[in-house]
Amino acid sequence: MKKIFLAATVLSLAFSIQAQEIPERKAERQDRSDLRQKRMHRPGMEMRNLELTEAQREQFKQQRESFQKQMQELKKNDEITVKEWRNKMETLRKENKSKMDNILTQEQKDKMKKMRVEGAERRKGMMEKREEVRKDRLNLTEEQSAKLKKSREEMQQKLKSIKENKALSDEQKKEQVKEAMKKQRESMQSVLTDEQKAKMKADRKHSPAKRMKRPAPKDKEVI
16 A cells, blocks of 8 residues: 555655646746646635634544544555555545535635635736736747747647646646646746746756745644
8 A cells, every 4th residue: 555655655655746847937936826726826815814603613623633644644554556545535625625614614614715716816917917027028029928928928828728627637637737738838838048048948947846845834724
């Protein structure tokens, strides 16, 4: 079972590394959560704004502990195949999310939905500003800017489609996301000149983002 867990961990790590390899995203920290699918928002921040009752906090705590215990037991199970392990893990995660969601009132769910919409709008605005900065720094032509924008929008739509496809397992979603990112990276590279690629590489090397680590949120009340 340890080998199974290790294999799954390696797959997950490879997925994360692949996401970081997209120059545009790595340089600008752009759409970071979109690349990881399951982190398209900051749940800790959301929880702090939902005014949870003490009873709800305790319910979240108990459910978290129950889920962690189930995952630990699954990790130690040597009697199942890799496929069975993945299916069981996916089932446990879905059950956990459903139970966590059910702890919230409808008003809290609506508030969370609103926060996510507002967050998406803020990210869109920040993205547009970053695009202007990139255009100036790389001396992009109007044609290049248009092509990069189209490629990015297609990528975002593809990721959204994959995320919302309930017929896909988590592993299938990962594979499709990896393939979509690969195509987006190739598309971007085909648009830039060698000089622009070198400039972007130099910018990434000296980017403050490479030297900074985001502190972990103190609030553990997450879904």
